[in-house]
Amino acid sequence: MNDAPASGSATTSHQFRFHIGLRNLKTALSASLCALLYYFFLSERNPTFACIGAIFGMGANMDHSKLHGGNRLFGTIIGGLLGMGLFRIYLIFYPDGESRLLLVPLLFVGVVILIILAQFFWVGAVQPGGVVLCIVLFNTPVDTYVSYALDRMFDTAMGVAMSLLINYLLPRERLEPWAEKFKAKFQR
Numbered sequence: 015m016n017d018a019p020a021s022g023s024a025t026t027s028h029q030f031r032f033h034i035g036l037r038n039l040k041t042a043l044s045a046s047l048c049a050l051l052y053y054f055f056l057s058e059r060n061p062t063f064a065c066i067g068a069i070f071g072m073g074a075n076m077d078h079s080k081l082h083g084g085n086r087l088f089g090t091i092i093g094g095l096l097g098m099g100l101f102r103i104y105l106i107f108y109p110d111g112e113s114r115l116l117l118v119p120l121l122f123v124g125v126v127i128l129i130i131l132a133q134f135f136w137v138g139a140v141q142p143g144g145v146v147l148c149i150v151l152f153n154t155p156v157d158t159y160v161s162y163a164l165d166r167m168f169d170t171a172m173g174v175a176m177s178l179l180i181n182y183l184l185p186r187e188r189l190e191p192w193a194e195k196f197k198a199k200f201q202r
Contacts, residue, residue, distance in 0.1 A: 067173020
């Protein structure tokens with residue numbers, strides 16, 4: 015019998031070691047600053063999707079933040095715009111939203127279009143775009159689908175922008191000397 019941990023397990027090469035790294039702290043800071051910004055300046059809005067955008071947008075460095083944040087932002091924009099268009103088509107046939115069955119073939123067409131658009135604009139946009147597309151089609155009231163999609167785009171942009179700002183202002187190169195001093199002080 016093989017005693018090795020299952021493939022993909024977090025303990026395949028070494029035992030788990032508790033560690034709070036710089037990216038962990040910057041991610042928490044970014045999400046918390048988004049929530050604080052919404053609390054003080056955008057109190058009529060819910061900060062959830064901005065915080066999610068901030069968490070998705072934080073990378074190990076600025077290039078990773080641009081990639082991951084871009085995936086989330088462009089996916090949300092593509093999925094939101096596509097969802098609005100397809101939901102509008104649905105409302106032509108069912109203005110009161112009484113039969114949701116038409117949304118199934120619209121979703122099929124939407125996912126195909128989403129993947130094509132993502133290949134053209136931003137390859138990593140497929141998954142987050144698909145999430146927003148599904149939410150707009152299946153979980154948004156008839157009278158708020160446009161505002162919902164636009165709100166998700168705005169909130170995601172706020173979160174991604176916060177992570178980019180934090181990663182720009184606090185790059186690893188600037189924080190590592192501080193972290194080393196902090197560790198040295200407490201390892202005595």
